[in-house]
Amino acid sequence: MLRTTLAKAYIKRTIRPLYGWTQATPKSSFLKASSPTAGTSNALVFPGFALVQTGGDEYDVPTATTDKIVGLCAQYIGGDGINEPSDSGVNAIAVWTLGPSAEFEISAPAFDTAVTPVVGDNVYAYATSAATGKQWGQLVTGASAPTGATTTVIAKVVKVNSATKITIRGLFGTL
Numbered sequence: 001m002l003r004t005t006l007a008k009a010y011i012k013r014t015i016r017p018l019y020g021w022t023q024a025t026p027k028s029s030f031l032k033a034s035s036p037t038a039g040t041s042n043a044l045v046f047p048g049f050a051l052v053q054t055g056g057d058e059y060d061v062p063t064a065t066t067d068k069i070v071g072l073c074a075q076y077i078g079g080d081g082i083n084e085p086s087d088s089g090v091n092a093i094a095v096w097t098l099g100p101s102a103e104f105e106i107s108a109p110a111f112d113t114a115v116t117p118v119v120g121d122n123v124y125a126y127a128t129s130a131a132t133g134k135q136w137g138q139l140v141t142g143a144s145a146p147t148g149a150t151t152t153v154i155a156k157v158v159k160v161n162s163a164t165k166i167t168i169r170g171l172f173g174t175l
Helices: 084-088
Strands: 015-019 024-031 050-055 058-060 071-073 092-098 103-107 122-125 139-142 155-162 165-170
Touching: 084 092, 103 155
Parallel strands: 024 058
Antiparallel strands: 015 103, 024 092, 050 058, 050 071, 071 092, 103 165, 122 139, 122 155, 155 165
C-alpha cells in the first residue's frame, strides 16, 4: 500500500511486478544512512531505481560506473515528495532482486525517457548524476552503456508499452 496525502492520491508506484511473485525476491533491507538519498534535499529515488549493496543488509544508489547493481528499489525515497522510509520512522526498504524470468513494468521517471527504448536494448543505471544531470540509480536503455551509466547490464527491454512505460526482464547472473 502506498500512503500519500489526499492531494497525491493519483500516484502509482513506478515499478510493478508482472512475473515476479516466484521469479523475483523482495528483500527486506536498509537504506545506507550516508546515502545521497537519505536527506530530502538530495537525490530523489523512485520505485524501480537501481541499488547496490554496500554491506550486509545495507543498500545505496550507484555512485560509480563500475558498481554492480543487485536490485531495484521498491519504495519512494523523496520522489514525488514521498519519502516512505522517513514517513514510517524506520530506515527499512524493499529491494527487488530479479531472476532470469522476472518481468517488471517500469514507468517514468524510473527510467530516462530522453533515451528512446527499443525492444532488445540493454538496461543500465546512471551512476554519475553530477556529470549527466540525471538521478543516481535512474534506469537508462541502450545497445551499450550511455555516458554516466553503470557498465553492467541489469536487464533487457522486452516491450515498449508507451513513451513513458517499458517492460524489462532480468538476466541470469547479473543481479
